[in-house]
Amino acid sequence: MSILYSSLALKQKTLETRLVVSPMCQYTAVDGYANHWHLVHLGQFAAGKASTILQEATAILPEGRISYGDLGLWQDDQIPALKDIVDFVHQQGSLIGIQLAHAGRKASHDKPWLSRHQLAPSDTNGWQTVAPSALSFQESDMVPEALDGAGIQKIVKAFQEAAKRAVEAGYDIIEIHAAHGYLIHQFLSPLSNQRTDAYGGSFENRIRLLLEIIEAVNTVIQQQSLWLRISATDWAAGGWDIEESVLLAQRVQALGVEVIDVSTGGNVLHQEIPIAANYQVPFAARIKEESELITGAVGLIKTASQAEAILQKKQADLIFIGRGFLENPHLAMQFAKDLGLDFPWSKQYERAK
Numbered sequence: 001m002s003i004l005y006s007s008l009a010l011k012q013k014t015l016e017t018r019l020v021v022s023p024m025c026q027y028t029a030v031d032g033y034a035n036h037w038h039l040v041h042l043g044q045f046a047a048g049k050a051s052t053i054l055q056e057a058t059a060i061l062p063e064g065r066i067s068y069g070d071l072g073l074w075q076d077d078q079i080p081a082l083k084d085i086v087d088f089v090h091q092q093g094s095l096i097g098i099q100l101a102h103a104g105r106k107a108s109h110d111k112p113w114l115s116r117h118q119l120a121p122s123d124t125n126g127w128q129t130v131a132p133s134a135l136s137f138q139e140s141d142m143v144p145e146a147l148d149g150a151g152i153q154k155i156v157k158a159f160q161e162a163a164k165r166a167v168e169a170g171y172d173i174i175e176i177h178a179a180h181g182y183l184i185h186q187f188l189s190p191l192s193n194q195r196t197d198a199y200g201g202s203f204e205n206r207i208r209l210l211l212e213i214i215e216a217v218n219t220v221i222q223q224q225s226l227w228l229r230i231s232a233t234d235w236a237a238g239g240w241d242i243e244e245s246v247l248l249a250q251r252v253q254a255l256g257v258e259v260i261d262v263s264t265g266g267n268v269l270h271q272e273i274p275i276a277a278n279y280q281v282p283f284a285a286r287i288k289e290e291s292e293l294i295t296g297a298v299g300l301i302k303t304a305s306q307a308e309a310i311l312q313k314k315q316a317d318l319i320f321i322g323r324g325f326l327e328n329p330h331l332a333m334q335f336a337k338d339l340g341l342d343f344p345w346s347k348q349y350e351r352a353k
């Protein structure tokens with residue numbers, strides 16, 4: 001029996017399959033507002049019967065955007081265009097989650113198809129970045145401003161307010177982005193966090209910002225399931241690692257996080273990643289084994305049988321796929337076919353079956 005095509009009941013929501021569309025930035029918003037691109041981009045996955053779709057990293061503050069083309073949810077008038085997307089996805093019978101994010105020192109970038117550079121605050125599309133410490137990601141980047149206590153509290157509140165707006169827009173899932181070297185990950189890792197106050201130094205201090213954000217978001221969510229994406233390792237000596245990730249998983253579980261989505265890397269330039277099929281799966285497996293959280297594996301999972309095998313071996317409960325869904329937005333239909341399963345298509349497409 002296929003696990004990939006079996007349902008999974010969360011506290012308030014049921015995922016119809018174990019396949020999740022991984023969040024993917026589109027760099028196509030204007031001033032944070034969603035537009036037709038986002039509706040069509042996310043809508044196509046729902047038309048292709050992906051049962052759970054995560055929307056790209058959506059900034060909780062303008063200065064938290066990776067690029068000036070990122071989606072945002074820092075003000076109420078950004079809700080309606082997002083609600084249109086949510087409504088469309090729901091009409092197709094799928095669930096949709098929003099990934100709330102702040103890019104910290106990795107913010108203020110150009111759109112990747114224009115250049116790979118960070119834009120200076122003097123550029124029309126650039127701004128001053130912030131971070132736990134005044135350490136840039138790479139030499140060519142600006143030096144971020146180290147956040148003071150008030151700056152940290154502003155970020156916690158902005159996550160809370162964005163989550164409240166996400167509830168209003170009708171999202172089923174709120175995922176906090178604590179991976180890939182963005183702001184929360186910058187706090188988690190000793191390689192980017194050299195603070196000497198309550199938010200730096202010990203493990204307890206480095207996870208403090210994330211725990212405060214989770215607690216703040218918890219006060220505003222209703223039927224939403226709370227998910228967390230982490231980088232389980234920095235792939236660098238002296239950095240955040242799997243041992244700390246396991247401890248973190250146990251802590252966030254107690255705070256009501258239901259799903260942990262396990263990625264890796266992105267925080268330091270000198271990371272050494274042994275990229276290969278399933279290379280991040282062992283990290284998900286370890287966290288699944290040592291916590292009660294529902295665990296998602298992601299990264300270079302390309303075929304249906306590969307995804308199914310990870311679930312059968314109990315290395316993860318969910319399979320997140322990114323690039324595969326860009327190549328084929330109807331991947332859920334294809335994978336079912338590959339596994340020889342009879343999987344219902346959208347009624348508009350059924351005649352082609």
Ligand code: FNR
Pocket residue numbers: 022023024025026055056057099177179180229263298299300301320321322323324
């Ligand atoms: C990504 N990824 C990503 N991750 C995330 O947590 N938030 C995001 O907004 C993005 N944006 C993004 C854009 C694009 C174009 C790509 C290709 C990737 C990472 C993505 O969710 C996933 O973790 C990786 O792509 C690895 O999975 P695949 O692509 O090997 O299935």
